[in-house]
Amino acid sequence: MSKINTIEVKALTKIFDKDVKAVDGISFNVKEGEILGFLGPNGAGKTTTLNILSTLLRPTSGTATVNGHDILTEPDAVRRSIGYVFQDTTLDIELTGRENLDFHGRLYGLDRDARQQRIKELLELVQLTDRADDLVKTYSGGMKRRLEIARGLLHHPTVLFLDEPTLGLDPQTRRSIWEHIQRLNQEKNVTIILTTHYTEEADFLSTRILIIDLGKIVALDTPDNLKARLKGDVVTLTFKNPAEIETFRPLLENINWVHQINVVTSGNNYAAMSRMMQTTTMSSSMNIGGTMPDMNSRTIGEHKKIPKQSQQKTEKPAADKSLQFGGETCPKCLNLLVDNGGHRIPEIVKLADEAGVVLESVELHKPALDDVFLSVTGRNIRDEKGSFMDMVRHRRIIRQARGQRVRG
């Protein structure tokens, strides 16, 4: 690769208080003009990493350079090189859009002409010119987001950090934000690190995806390469009678084109889950990727497509031990990773018939990033429950992260 590294991260570790490792010795590089997607569940260490790279937090050990400047010794130069769009809005809603941008320009030392020129240009880029002089409190969520992205770019940063840029936005707005991000990456050649826990967002935008879980990098590759890791297709069987899963499973285990059989358990039993992962080495989850544009998914039978929004809301009490299904509980499902899935479906159905097992539906799809995520972390990304210990750990991290002194 001839392109230079805009960001170089070496063995970065952040330990909050005693032994809670929010970021655990991560190293990676980001090349000029790249969009690096940071994919991971809540509490994985994404925001902590961004806060360290933006010099808001000091790492416990390790170091990094941003645009050639060391985060430890040249924090001001790093801050000038970056634009940071935080997860929660950081606009002053009592000021107008233009005033927010002007404030930012002054804070970064731009003179009047440069500010006016740049503000005009960026308002056009994010299509907010006609609302620029309205108070931000009258803006919609998507407009606020666009204004923040514009603000992050105002001082000509070489790198833009976007922390969950579309969190809480509706699908159309999300799509338009994606287009804005893509456009500014291409037109302005801005290097971007984007954190998200939406796999389809990472897939759509990223040049490369870095999957992070429990503070560690578990995978770093292009979206296509990541998906190619899971060779074959994912076939999801839904059983009429859940008890028959155990009857049918041994029959499948002996077939050579079935590479993997997996029940997507809820994250409650994480230890058991990792053990299972070790023995199966790879797994896949049922996924219908509601909003994935290129899902290549065909449904046989009457499997309900679950809209993304409702998937996220289906958080059940932690005591629920049943199997997970793309964020929804599916006690009757079994996922198979098979070669040439389309041709195998008749064989599977025939096998089920012979065994007297009744299948409610059979669904086929190409491995999506959700499957990759599950395969490398052993958890479903939409499963926000986690084990009890994970939850305790996560809460502690969040609490401590809030209590952590931030570098001024």
Place this chain on the structure above:
Amino acid sequence: MKMVQPLSGQAIYVVLLRELKRYWRAKARVISSVAQSIFFLAIFGLGLGGFVGRFGGVTYLSYMAPGVIGMGLLFGSVASGVSVIFDRQFGFMKEMLVAPVSRTSITMGKILGGATTATIQGIILMTVAGFMGAFTPSLTFLVGAFAAIGAMLLITAGFVGLGVAIGSTLNDFHAFQLLSTFVMWPIFMLSGVFLPIDVSPLPLQVAMLCDPMFYGVELMRWCLLGAGADLLGSLGWLISLSVVAIFDILMVGLGTYLFSRSQI
């Protein structure tokens, strides 16, 4: 964390500018503060004044007016310092903290901005009190009024610093109510607005002498009513000015320190 941080003029200015813009737009706050002071002046000054009669050579309304202006200064300045809590709550703090400017610059902007807006408030109150007949229009008064504006800036700077210090320590803006009851009201009540110090019982006198606002009110009286007025219990402008200045240094220092180590 480096304790000595470079100051950036433009950063200080932009934070100050933001305070002014927000003040200008929060008309309800300005109106309610002015109205509150008018109630005090009208009900106590004019009402009670008729009963009390002349007081240390001036009418009771005149005696009270500098203190009531001081009340506006006190509440306005502490509130604007404490607004760092809201900046944190609503996220804008991060925008300032991630910028390549020192926290000291941000605190300075905040303090100058808070002092400026509270002083504007004080000037409005001074004008209103003047129209209510609290001050004798004369050249001496005009000079005194300008001196009072200087005094207002000095008094408020310290209290904005106190507000920033409190706002950087409290993480919860529900504590605002407690702050108002247990910090701001005692400071106001003990500042000698209504009663001169030497008619108060001894424990109260001690408490009043510990109240920085007491010296602020003394200073305001000296500016607005003139040195010639026979003011009961007046300490003299030099002592008052010195105490206010020391309070400023302490509070600006404390505010800057606590803000620089506050959490987001």
